[in-house]
Amino acid sequence: MTIDNINIDRTLESAEKHLSEDKEMSSATKSLMELLLLIIKLLVKRLELDSSNSSKPPSQDPNRKRKDKVGNGNNKGGKKGHEGTTLEKISEPDETIEHIVTECKKCHNNLKSQEAQSYESRQVFEVIIKRHVVEHKSEVKECTKCGAVTTGAYPKEVSKAVQYGKSVKVLSVYLSQGQLIPYKRIEEFFKDELNMPLSSGTIYKFNKEAFENLSSFDEQVKEGLLRSPLNHTDETGLNIGGKRSWLHSVSNETWTLFYPHISRGKDAIEEMGVLPSYKGTLCHDYYKAYYEYGSMHALCNSHHIRELERSIEQDNQNWSRLMKELLLEINEAVVEAGGKLDEFKQDEYQRRYGTILSNGKDECPLNPKIPGKRGKTAQSKSRNLLDRLERHQEDVLRFMKVSIVPFTNNLAERDIRMTKVHQKISGCFRSLEGARIFCRVRSYLSTAKKNLMTFVQALTLLFNDEIPDFNEKVY
8 A cells, every 4th residue: 555655565564574673672662663563554454445345435435536438439428229318399388479470581571460371389498486375265154044154164184274285295295305405404495485484393294294194104015025035134324313323124126114223133123023024035235133034145245345355455365356256257147147047057156166265265264273362263354254155155146046136235225325315414313203204204205216106296195195005006
């Protein structure tokens, strides 16, 4: 590693050499210097970690540079067969403005009285954002026979003298839970653009109403996940009221379920209420708690690739380089084969997989037992990775045997990404209740999106007391 034109590795090697050759240094000073060199080595190894060899996101890469796009000689723009999003004319515009011809552009003859032979048209798409107030007037009549006063009946949803309509609730929840805009900025939008007062308390009230209306969806999504032959699961840190908590997710191509909890492990998984009864295949990032659930497991190979890359760069392990190349080769073969390899290819790759691990044990041996020291001897990260790849070989390579099992657990990571975005914007959730509201509404919106429904469509149905049946897909 080089920093400011200084080769750190070479400098550390030189310092260790001088330290070992110095015969005049006291033992206490020598021990202190050895400790300082060890600390520096550990810090340097941390500096070498980035998104390619650890779980760090690309945004935290030091001096991150965007890759230059290399031209391939083709014309710019969308390629043949690409579905573009070009703006096109509509058949029924909302407003039409006629531009009258009054005189000939060549001889200036007066043409005002002449009828148009045809029309050309151009369309300009605008957005009109404005408040729309509907007043309900109820008749009051006094009976001429008995004198009783009768008032016309208002619709059920019109229960107050002044109130917000469903479209306001939809827009508020969409901005808050869909687009993750903070409450104060939503307040400003309603005040500045719509001339409508809307407090943070009211926005929270709308979100809570959406949460309560989704109680039946909560059961629907759990049933859908339990029926699925493959589910992805993941968890990520969550800040609730300044305390470390966790967001758990179980999802697939159709369903998404989020759940917040103060615990990362079994208590949260049990309370979430899906995995304890699940009998299918679980795809995850090798969190041991998941091994108590499901009938089979598939491990995320994106994580393995990053760990192998760290082992190559920091521990100079050749077996890690060969294993990384093998996993990428198998994935390419699986894609070409349409999702699953034949038994002959499976056997060939399993044999090569085992050979790499066997040779890796010679290159990366177990640390010897230290005499007089109790407990297990701490092993290197590379050795721990090697042992895990050997112990869970079937789960690592399941993607080449079962067509529905993917190479990675990226689906789960994509699903929880917006939660991380929310925390970057807002910092934390003030309460567990607020986190639960967010998780249930986001579960619904994520599921709607997977089923080709827009956020606004989904929320409009929700506030009309209609929960779509995503099993039917009739919308």
